[in-house]
Amino acid sequence: MSGQSASGARRSGADAASSAEAPVVEARGVGKVFPGVTANAGVDLAVRRGEVHAxxxxxxxGKSTLASILCGLYQPDEGTVLVDGRPVTLRNPRDGLARGIGMVHQHFRLVERFTVAENIVLGDRRQPLVLSAGRVRSAMVELGERYGLSIDPDARVGDLAVGEQQRVEITKMLYRGVDVLLLDEPTAVLTPQEADALFTTLRAMAADGKAVVLISHKLGEVLAVADRVTVLRDGRVVGAVAADATDRHQLATMMVGREVDLSPRRAQSPPGVAVLDVRGVSLRPPGRPARLAGVSLQVHAGEVVGVAGVAGNGQRELAEVVAGLRAPTEGTVVVAGRGTTGRGARAARGAGLAYVPEDRLGTGLAPSLSIADNLLLTRPLGFFVDRRTATADARCVIERFDVKATGPAAAVRGLSGGNVQKVLLGRELSDSCTVLVVASPTRGLDVGAIEFVRDLLDERRRGGVGVLLLSEDLDEIRALADRILVLFEGRIVLERAGGDADLTELGLAMAGAGA
Ligand SMILES: Nc1ncnc2c1ncn2[C@@H]1O[C@H](COP(=O)(O)OP(=O)(O)O)[C@@H](O)[C@H]1O
Ligand SMILES: [Mg+2]
Structure with missing residues (x-):
């Protein structure tokens, strides 16, 4: 849902209004080299007032590097940064702020033990040392109303949820009077609802004449919220396009550098027998609200059933009950004809169920071992017999997922988080099973890897596996599911065929409308 429901937010029409106007901030031929890596090379970027520029x-x-150069955190090795048409040298973020440019980084730079108001004035040289609480407060109220950024000025930052902390960072930049706000992957830490609220804020800022640079690797949100899109690949600009003159396919292809097929995949043949049968499953912790309340569903051989829902509405519990990790208080689970209710994960696996939880780093990875050996860890066959296959499999996973690693012998410990996730998914999704339960399999992955995971799941479906796909991300669900169920407060509140599911209807059901 992230990004999609924001498409209702009006574009400011900034392109028409300000394309004649000079860019407020511009990069010309910007290059930046880190030891062994060219992070930016010959980058041109022009950001105008009144636009959200993705x-x-x-x-x-090279996105973060470029943004860090534009805000003064890094200095370019080559090229020029221009503000209002004039070349500038930004020696540090303070210089950037003095020119009206501010950045919200992926890792927030707030002082947890200070209040929101204190954080907002912290480091602001325009402020007298003893801060005028009243002034900060009234400024916060005004900014909050104007851009939809409400936060309690007296809350301790350490007590705030991550989405609220992000609002503090944004408010802080607005309070400093930035005209250009750079946000580095701001939705990575947000729920879909928070992301939509953020997009409304960004549109309001653009409508107010500010320039917003939204860094992202998510096509849906870029198309929903941006006016223009500049695509970077391997440190270079591949192209800059108007959001309403492009589409997912074009953007994905530009990003990845080859044809990428993200079109929905559905079952080619009618589904077979029920391989997963969940009946009247409830989970009612004593003295607390029910986590699941009478959930019934079936998954057939060769079918992908998508369960959409906002986190906290029972998806995780449903997956865990089905996978045997939790016993339901009522109801039954049958996997491939065998009753597995409350008999543990081993019984479910024995009946032919594979489970890829969302928390993939907790799923039995040995950091000190190589990628190939990690692929081998869960294989039932003998270690020595299979080593060569594992090396070949590892090569395949590395290549198809574009894992940044030196080869099959590279230790998993040395890989970045996203690359570890790719290795794990590659392992889990290639095991054989009758029923596959998988949670948010493409979350956080690059487009090329998303395509690969979708291919893998589609392949399993064509091989007759019944797939239960749980996700918060409607794009992910709609790309694969033959049937879509919406879970809200532990109940299935909507069922639709995958092909004709209406995004708005699904989104509303996820939010509990009509429940
Ligand atoms: N401070 C740094 N030191 C060394 N290498 C870096 C540093 N920052 C980024 N890089 C490298 O530069 C390249 C571009 O990184 P980055 O700008 O963070 O990309 P993105 O934000 O698009 O993911 C990557 O190969 C990354 O490993
Ligand atoms: Mg980055």
């Missing part, structure tokens, strides 16, 4: 690219494309 900087789109896969992990490692």
């Amino acid at each position: 900087l789109l690219g896969e992990n490692g494309a």
Whole structure:
């Protein structure tokens, strides 16, 4: 849902209004080299007032580096940064702020033990040392109303949820009077609802004449919220396009550098027998609200059933009950004809169920071992017999997922988080099973890897596996599911065929409308 429901937010029409106007901030021929890596090369970027300008690219494309140069955190090795048409030298973020440019980084730079108001004035040289609480407060109220950024000025930052902390960072930049706000992958830490609220804020800022640079690798949100999109790949600009003159396919292809097929995949043949039968499953912890309340569903051989829902509405519990990790208080689970209710994960696995939880780092990875050996860990066959296959499999996973590693012998410990996730998914999704339960399999992955995971799941479906796909991300669900169920407060509140599910209807059901 992230990004999609924000498409209702009005574009400011900034393109028409300000395309004649000079860019407020511009990069010309910007290059930046880190030891062994060219992070930016010959980058041109022009950001105008009144627009949300997306900087789109896969992990490692050079987005954060470019934004850090524009805000003064890094200095370019080559090229020029211009503000209002004039070349500038930004020696540090303070210089950037003095020119009206501020950045919200992926890792927030707030002082947890200070209050929101204190954080907002912290480091602001325009402020007298003893801060005028009243002034900060009234400024916060005004900014909150104007851009939809409400936060309690007296709350301790350490007590705030991550989405609220992000609002503090944004408010802080607005309080400093920035005209250009750079946000580095701001939705990575947000729920879909929070992301939509953020997009409304960004549109309001653009409508107010500010320039917003939104860094992202998510096509849906870029298309929903941006006016223009500059795509980076391997440190270079691949192209800059108007959001309403492009589409997912074009952007994905630009990002990845080859044809990428993200079109929905559905079952080609009618589904077979029920391989997963969940009946009247409830989970009612004593003295607390029910986590699941009478959930019934079936998954057939060769079918993908998507369960959409906002986190906290019972998806995790449903997956865990089905996978045998939790015993339901009522109801039954049958896997491939065998009753597995409350008999543990081993019984469910024995009946032919594979489970890929969302928390993939907790799923039995040995950091000190190589990628190949990690692929081998869960294989039932003998270690020595299978080593060569594992090396070949590892090569395949590395290549198809574009894992940044030196080869099958590279230790998992040395890989970045996203690359570890790719290795694990590659392992889990290639095991044989009758029923596959998988939670948010493409979350956080690059477009090329998303395509690969979708291919893998589609392949399993065509091989007759019944797939239960749980996700918060409607794009992910709609790309694969033959049937879509919406879970809200532990109940299935909507069922639709995958092909004709209406995004708005699904989104509303996820939010509990009509429940
Ligand atoms: N401070 C740094 N030191 C060394 N290498 C870096 C540093 N920052 C980024 N890089 C490298 O530069 C390249 C671009 O990184 P980055 O700008 O963070 O990409 P993105 O934000 O698009 O994921 C990557 O290969 C990354 O490993
Ligand atoms: Mg980055």
